[in-house]
Amino acid sequence: IRDADIVIIGSGFSGAVIAERCSTELGLKSVILDRRAHAGGNSYSEIDPDTGIEVHKYGAHLFHTSNSEVWSYINRFTEFTDYKHRVLSAYQDKIYAMPINLLTISQFFGKFMTPESAMALIAEQRGEMAGKTPRNLEEKAISLIGRPLYEAFIRGYTMKQWQTDPRDLPENIITRLPVRTDFNTRYFEDRFEGLPVNGYAAIFERMLASDKIEVVLDTDFFDLRSQIEAMGKLVFYTGPLDRFYDYRFGALGWRTVDFERDVIGTKDFQGAPVINYADEDIPYTRILEFRHMHPERNYQTEKTVIFREYSRAAESKDEPYYPIGRSVDKDRYDQYRALAAAEENVVFGGRLGTYRYLDMHQAIGAALSIFDRTIKPRLTQPEQVS
Numbered sequence: 551i552r553d554a555d556i557v558i559i560g561s562g563f564s565g566a567v568i569a570e571r572c573s574t575e576l577g578l579k580s581v582i583l584d585r586r587a588h589a590g591g592n593s594y595s596e597i598d599p600d601t602g603i604e605v606h607k608y609g610a611h612l613f614h615t616s617n618s619e620v621w622s623y624i625n626r627f628t629e630f631t632d633y634k635h636r637v638l639s640a641y642q643d644k645i646y647a648m649p650i651n652l653l654t655i656s657q658f659f660g661k662f663m664t665p666e667s668a669m670a671l672i673a674e675q676r677g678e679m680a681g682k683t684p685r686n687l688e689e690k691a692i693s694l695i696g697r698p699l700y701e702a703f704i705r706g707y708t709m710k711q712w713q714t715d716p717r718d719l720p721e722n723i724i725t726r727l728p729v730r731t732d733f734n735t736r737y738f739e740d741r742f743e744g745l746p747v748n749g750y751a752a753i754f755e756r757m758l759a760s761d762k763i764e765v766v767l768d769t770d771f772f773d774l775r776s777q778i779e780a781m782g783k784l785v786f787y788t789g790p791l792d793r794f795y796d797y798r799f800g801a802l803g804w805r806t807v808d809f810e811r812d813v814i815g816t817k818d819f820q821g822a823p824v825i826n827y828a829d830e831d832i833p834y835t836r837i838l839e840f841r842h843m844h845p846e847r848n849y850q851t852e853k854t855v856i857f858r859e860y861s862r863a864a865e866s867k868d869e870p871y872y873p874i875g876r877s878v879d880k881d882r883y884d885q886y887r888a889l890a891a892a893e894e895n896v897v898f899g900g901r902l903g904t905y906r907y908l909d910m911h912q913a914i915g916a917a918l919s920i921f922d923r924t925i926k927p928r929l930t931q932p933e934q935v936s
């Protein structure tokens with residue numbers, strides 16, 4: 551740390567981009583601390599020991615972006631497969647295409663619909679909320695897509711995600727529920743999409759390969775904080791914002807996900823990478839089957855590995871995954887942000903450091919821009935001569 555030009559907390563995409571830019575563009579040294587036993591943050595993937603199938607340890611990570619700067623940047627460290635994500639939703643023993651599109655609507659109402667007839671039907675079903683102001687999530691969803699589609703695809707799923715009846719959730723959790731009027735069943739609509747040919751861990755190995763970057767694992771920043779601060783080092787911090795200030799304004803709320811891993815003695819368990827479960831009485835929200843994310847690998851194992859996902863509010867020992875963003879969180883966040891903005895030697899970034907859900911391409915894009923706007927000018931200032 552003594553020799554480093556910058557100390558980076560967190561080795562996810564946010565921290566890795568800053569370290570890579572500092573070494574490649576500026577020739578400067580960074581030390582990255584991560585409290586986990588591996589680099590890569592939540593995007594990390596590894597080979598499942600029982601099946602040889604690559605699993606995304608912290609949930610399905612699909613790479614997609616329309617940002618050509620981010621796409622060309624990440625392509626320096628990996629090639630991508632031509633994987634295109636698709637999702638299905640099971641409801642009452644039937645299976646439907648997601649997000650809601652003309653195929654879903656035709657399947658659900660049991661007849662072949664045209665864009666026009668489907669939209670006319672939904673307009674009629676939304677009519678129940680005509681002229682009324684939605685007071686909760688349920689009413690908002692019905693005002694957008696009508697009651698039958700809401701009750702099938704949104705109600706139970708939302709209930710499981712938030713463990714709260716949608717009638718007791720604020721209407722502003724959703725602003726839109728996209729309904730496609732064509733038969734496009736692709737999940738993402740971005741210009742670029744794929745999965746890293748050799749997995750996510752390999753991306754981080756390449757991003758952090760320079761001898762100007764030292765990665766120190768199993769190390770919590772808060773155990774070394776006073777030493778680092780005493781050295782006056784520039785710090786790029788991507789850990790939780792509230793923890794940096796010892797929760798003085800209260801903890802920011804997050805949802806977490808529990809993953810239940812299961813190895814099954816069959817070659818193909820569900821025939822698809824992700825199936826959502828919309829029924830309220832099925833406790834998990836979805837099942838991931840990782841073998842289907844890399845069909846080009848043609849895995850020969852006769853077993854398959856699946857993750858069942860269960861969603862709930864995070865407690866202090868849990869991994870924070872999705873910001874809840876209640877009004878109390880927003881007030882707390884504003885207070886923390888005011889302190890953060892006044893820090894001289896600390897720059898905050900990443901999803902935990904800014905209390906925002908960021909997709910990988912957004913985390914990379916934000917880190918590239920923080921590097922250009924904030925880190926690079928700070929590290930390349932001419933030395934003050936006293």
Ligand code: FDA
Binds near residue numbers: 772788900
């Ligand atoms: P990230 O969380 O990856 O890294 C932060 C790092 O800081 C961690 O390694 C942590 O251990 C470390 N750290 C924290 N506190 C510390 C401390 N005190 N000391 C030392 N180290 C500390 N995106 C996408 O594009 N497509 C997708 O399909 C998905 N899917 C998805 C599923 C789920 C369940 C989640 C929760 C998220 C996604 N994402 C996603 C989002 C993706 O995970 C996200 O964009 C990146 O993880 C962001 O990278 P960061 O570096 O900002 O944080």
